[in-house]
Amino acid sequence: MNDHVTDPATDPATEAFVTHRNLLFTVAYEMLGSAADAEDVLQETWLRWVEVDLEQVRDQRAYLVRITTRQALNRLRALQRRKEAYVGPWLPEPLLTAPDVAEDVELSENLSLALMFVLETLSPIERAVFVLREVFDFGYDEIAAAIDKSPSAARQIAYRARQHVDARRPRTPVSREETRAALDSFQSALATGDLQGLLDVLAPDVVFVSDGGGFKLAALRPVVGAEKVLRYMAGSVEKAGGVFTSTPTMVNGNPGLILRVDGVIDGVLAFSVDNDLVTGLYYVRNPEKLTRVESETPLTSR
Template sequence: MTEDPFVAHRSLLFTVAYEMLGSAADAEDVLQESWLRWAAVDHAQVRDPRAYLVRTVTRQALNRLRTLSRRREDYVGEWLPEPLLTSPDIAEDVELAESVSIAMLTVLETLAPTERAVFVLREVFDMPYGEIAEAIGKSAATVRQIARRAREHVAARQPRVQVSRSEQQAVVDRFLIALRTGRLQELMEVMAPDVVLIADGGGIVAAVRVPIHGAGPVAKLLARANQVVAFETAAVWLNGAPAVRIDIDGEPTAVSLAVANGRITRLFVMRNPRKLTRLDEPAELAR
């Protein structure tokens, strides 16, 4: 019996939806809506099931993204993407790992919905302009213009600094040691002078509501936290890169790190419990 194309391409479809939405929960809802549409069509009339399903998921994700964009304007504090536990294998596909990184997903949040869809489909999944045009209801020429604009927007906000897996892991290990000891100097030494910490508590749990800038202030915040709460730390793989999980009174916090020149340049601290439900089983991602 031939495997249903939706099942065969599910990991790809989830990845498309997740990169467009930055939320695994919303991506799963989009897949459910897309499955219902797929079940209602005559499969014999579909020439290219993979392309058809990607188009369907793209349209559903775009609809949801426009709704979410309005909802996120009222979000309490900073909004960060939902982190995913991933296997180390994801890092072997460098482009996929970069595209699902918390740093990249945060940049994608600054794109308009249509720009984000075009960027993801073109730059990550290498979809032809004609297929993207069909998916989003624009002409191929318009899609080319949107793609160029989106590339320039992302490039201006996400410098392409290639960091090897071993370098990222070494920085994570140093950060973990400094975090466990709570020593101010050690924390400062593992961070770039202009490091930025962004936290997302969603108004549900305690978290700083505005970004903290500079190695001194960030180190003081982390050192102070070390003194007032008991926590456990572990190295994990999140969104295709070595990262940190912190458990405070049994409740998880996910910390993703952006690294350059052997130091941390960004700390993304995800504390909203509604976004931390995917930390126990690796997500299946594919291009």
């Protein structure tokens, strides 16, 4: 007599998890800003999902997102303690993304390092609610179930988080073409050492945020103002030595640059743009955060 063996390909729990895996990863990453932590959250989600009686689950996608959100909230609270001891500003881990992420305008805007840097200023519960509502368009009943609050409480948290974020991000969305044009001007000036060209593309109140994590030289606090940013960048290039090159790429669904010194990745530079000028530069140099910039990470809002 043959023992019955469940084929993972036809196992309903496995099938549902695999179907929604990219969404679950995107939810966890958007909440945490760390791919490694998002992967850990998915592992924890899987362990809880296989214990669920699927016959009692009406909406598998919503249920999986609920588990992921709860696990991500737990991880986010622990991560906050790590961030308090972090050397200098903490930037999200940049991800190399496929063109389809950029085509989802809302998703790419919310995945930008500029916005995710703003999300760092929210409390864990505010960030969870903002992500579920603004990025993934979940209803307040679903959000309430995920965070163990009432729908009205979820609505209030969402309103508060949105106000906080809106006060800190650009007033009007910027097209990819506008961002790309500003980036092209920036890259050209950087490549030729044209300091005036760089100054011309930087907004007067541009902010430069760098993350070395204590492993690489980086400013311990944001550098503000076009001339100060220019001086800091020129000094950094000089200290780096070697041959400095930049390559256009898609970071978190948005145009960015991979910077190399003598062919070795030094860091990833992401941008925020407004009125054809660069308003924010986000430079990730921490080697621990540069493991996902040479192969694409699939992200989705659906």
